[in-house]
Amino acid sequence: MxxxxxxxxxxxxxxxxxxxxxxxxxxxxxxxxxxxxxxxxxxxxxxxxxxxxxxxxxxxxxxxxxxxxxxxxxxxxxxxxxxxxxxxxxxxxxxxxxxxxxxxxxNPKQVLLTIKKLIDNKRLVSEKTSMAYQQDFRRLGMTLNDRLNYEEWVEVYKKIIFWELELEKLDDQQMHEILTLQKSEANMQFSKFIEDNYMDWVNGNGKPPMLSHELLKKKVFPLINSTTPVFFILIDNLRYDQWRVINPLITEYFRIDEEDMYSSILPTATQYARNAIFSGLLPLDMEKRHPNLWLNDDDEGGKNMHEEAFLGEQIKRSLRKDCKFSYHKILTYDDGKALVEQSANLMQNDFNAIVFNFVDMLSHARTDMQMIRELANDDAAYRSLTLSWFEHSALLDLLKKLAQKNVKVVLTTDHGTIRVKKPSKVIGDRSTNTNLRYKQGRNLSYNDKEVFAIKNPNDAHLPKINISSSYIFAKEDSYFVYPNNYNQFVNYYNETFQHGGISLEEMIIPIVTYSPR
Known part of the structure; x- marks a missing residue:
């Protein structure tokens, strides 16, 4: 040394x-x-x-x-x-x-103590952290071989993220590589777990976790009363680890009343998962009940343009009482600034739903823009960019204002995202959708071992474009690539952040209730 x-x-x-x-x-x-x-x-x-x-x-x-x-x-x-x-x-x-x-x-002891505190402390912490992870590594490895239920998978994922954030502070490449391998193993086992259980979950069998369409009814609507406005804030595409890095800023102004996790439905994509949250319905039921609002993959137009209407219908159906509510979607800083300026008006509502789209735009920009790719070249950098946005965001300004009022704030997301590394070949006709983590279409050709296939979408409460449509979902960190232009696709999309498929990062996501300090 x-x-x-x-x-x-x-x-x-x-x-x-x-x-x-x-x-x-x-x-x-x-x-x-x-x-x-x-x-x-x-x-x-x-x-x-x-x-x-x-x-x-x-x-x-x-x-x-x-x-x-x-x-x-x-x-x-x-x-x-x-x-x-x-x-x-x-x-x-x-x-x-x-x-x-x-x-x-x-005296000499004072001097030595000061040196150890200022210089050796980092080394000592690094050694202890590495040793502690090595011990936990064995325990986690044994746990992954067990038949875990959803709650146990949540604990496994939380533990992995804990170590990811701890090891991020250390300059120990070997420990990072070990954790990456363990996270990959966890995602492989979690994908098998989803294949074995998802169909039961959406059909209410066994012991399903809380799913997207149950979120408002189970976690948010019970908070609504005539005296305390409820603010439901959804940050699109926010993973659990990203929430962990912004949460310390939030808890400067709020205390956590409840921290919970729920499972996104499949596909883990905005059109399905977020519409399910606001409608309180699974996609097939949305199509049946609201044919004028629901758009399938092959329909023209924005796929999540009717969230306010979906929300209004769910409030009527679930609360069965008058509820004054608002809905806002924030796409730009100016949108957010305008919302902060009218925050006093929002206090007149029983319920305010606000969607912030920045993190989703960040993941897409990382795919499309070389500069953003370089700034967010791995998960740690992606978290750092999220934190930087939040520190200077209209959302934090809004939370600071709300912290001075008697309110409840519920913060969540619709799905997470994963950095994809393994191309998986698929062939489909022209009507097949373009998402890299799930495909819906006729006569899909694929490697059975690399996907979770749902041959009859209606069995999973998913709509189908035509009678022979099926869905396939990418597992772990794979992404779908067409054989023609294979190398071009791989060069463009490898190591980008995508969503729509099955992974711990996409499916296990936080919902947190706060009260002002």
């Missing part, structure tokens, strides 16, 4: 020789200076991992040297050594971004 290099500036450096000898014995390389000017010059000539500065030196003071060093390299930790704890001195030091301070006379 490379030696830790320490710069120590003190006009009485000779008195500190015992400290410096001890540090050298412990494997630290210490370079000493007797004044701030020389220290700053030395700092500019080589790399140091940590700086100790005496506060009271002739010429440049410790605080002046601190400020100059931070201007050169703001990330290097600096420790101020002072004879007093005067309030104004500490305020100046903190304002100059001091990392720690010691009071004279310092």
């Amino acid at each position: 490379q030696e830790t290099k320490i710069l120590w500036a003190d006009d009485e450096i000779n008195l500190l020789k015992p400290h410096i000898l001890l540090l050298n014995e412990k494997g630290y390389q210490v370079t000493t200076f007797t004044n701030g000017n020389d220290a700053l010059e030395g700092f500019g000539k080589e790399h140091f991992d940590l700086v100790f500065l005496d506060e009271n030196m002739p010429g440049m003071s410790g605080l002046e040297t601190l400020s100059a060093i931070k201007n050169v390299s703001p990330d290097v930790p600096v420790v101020l050594i002072t004879k007093s704890e005067e309030e104004n001195l500490m305020e100046d030091a903190i304002g100059s971004k001091i990392d720690d301070y010691l009071i004279k006379p310092v």
